[in-house]
Amino acid sequence: MKILxxxxxxxxxxxxxxxxxxxxxxxxxxxxxxxGREALQLVGSEQPDLVLSDWNMPEMSGIECLQALRASGSQxxxxxxxxEGSPEMREKAASAGxxxxxxxxxxxxxxxxxxxxxxx
Amino acid sequence: xxxxxxxxxxxxxxxxxxxxxxxDDVWTSLVGDGEVLVPLPLPAPAExxxxxxxxxxxxxxxxxxxxxxxxxxxxxxxxxxxxxxxxLEPEDVEDALGELANVLGGNVKAVLPGPSALxxxxxxxxxxxxxxxxxxxxxxxxxxxxxxxxxxxxxxxxHAERTR
Numbered sequence: 001m002k003i004l005x006x007x008x009x010x011x012x013x014x015x016x017x018x019x020x021x022x023x024x025x026x027x028x029x030x031x032x033x034x035x036g037r038e039a040l041q042l043v044g045s046e047q048p049d050l051v052l053s054d055w056n057m058p059e060m061s062g063i064e065c066l067q068a069l070r071a072s073g074s075q076x077x078x079x080x081x082x083x084e085g086s087p088e089m090r091e092k093a094a095s096a097g098x099x100x101x102x103x104x105x106x107x108x109x110x111x112x113x114x115x116x117x118x119x120x
Numbered sequence: 121x122x123x124x125x126x127x128x129x130x131x132x133x134x135x136x137x138x139x140x141x142x143x144d145d146v147w148t149s150l151v152g153d154g155e156v157l158v159p160l161p162l163p164a165p166a167e168x169x170x171x172x173x174x175x176x177x178x179x180x181x182x183x184x185x186x187x188x189x190x191x192x193x194x195x196x197x198x199x200x201x202x203x204x205x206x207x208l209e210p211e212d213v214e215d216a217l218g219e220l221a222n223v224l225g226g227n228v229k230a231v232l233p234g235p236s237a238l239x240x241x242x243x244x245x246x247x248x249x250x251x252x253x254x255x256x257x258x259x260x261x262x263x264x265x266x267x268x269x270x271x272x273x274x275x276x277x278x279h280a281e282r283t284r
Contacts, residue, residue, distance in 0.1 A: 008240070009215050009218065009219045009222075009241075010211075010212065011196070011199050011200060011212060011216045011219055012215075012219050014199075014200055015150065015199060015200075015219075018201065056222075056238060056239075056240055057240075058240060082226070083223045083225065083226025083227070084226040084229060084230065084238060085226075085230070086229075086230055086234065088234070088235060103226070104149075104150075104222075104223045104226065105145050105146045105148070105149030105223055105227075106149060107149060
């Protein structure tokens with residue numbers, strides 16, 4: 001499977017990718033985007049199987065990217081990895097069609113709990 | 121005419137123990153297992169670098185992380201798990217310190233009155249000015265080096281004594 005990791009922080013993308021490996025998802029191809037707009041383009045051109053996305057990003061936020069994907073008819077599995085995990089944000093994410101929201105700081109277990117049903 | 125909403129000083133909303141508890145989780149997860157912030161103050165170095173995120177809502181202010189440049193570089197190495205220690209680009213150091221501020225800010229925001237919005241991380245030598253007395257600061261050490269985390273009210277926010 002191909003996973004698109006989207007975050008405007010290169011350091012955080014590396015941390016997310018490392019945590020994916022540590023959580024046991026080390027046989028998946030990883031591609032990266034630096035904001036929602038690039039993620040949107042890569043979903044079209046690279047056809048990943050899952051998008052993991054930050055929420056707050058310049059150019060286009062994660063929620064705007066998800067809304068644009070759903071508006072275009074894409075049903076690609078989409079989950080947030082973000083520094084905010086309030087009930088309001090979780091509700092907003094779910095309403096927009098996200099499968100899960102992983103709040104930072106996270107652990108390998110958090111990733112496994114969220115991703116096992118998606119990547120199994 | 122209705123009175124402008126008055127912002128309570130951060131000291132009435134948050135204490136240093138809460139900030140330290142948030143920081144402990146962030147350090148364990150991002151910096152590494154066994155990496156801890158020790159809440160003992162040290163004299164500030166001559167020059168510090170900072171990263172911060174703004175919170176805008178019923179409470180407006182910033183969460184600021186400050187330390188020496190060398191400490192920021194060491195933190196970056198830890199976040200990237202660079203072994204052996206790699207030559208780091210200045211953008212990576214700003215990015216890493218910014219992400220620490222971002223994750224701290226997101227978790228601090230969760231315990232403040234909402235709804236509120238978190239800004240994008242910024243970094244540099246001069247963080248936003250703190251309003252005197254309207255701050256909650258953890259003076260700490262990481263690996264024996266100076267590091268502070270400050271949650272501070274915005275200087276422009278309407279405060280109780282201004283509107284009285």
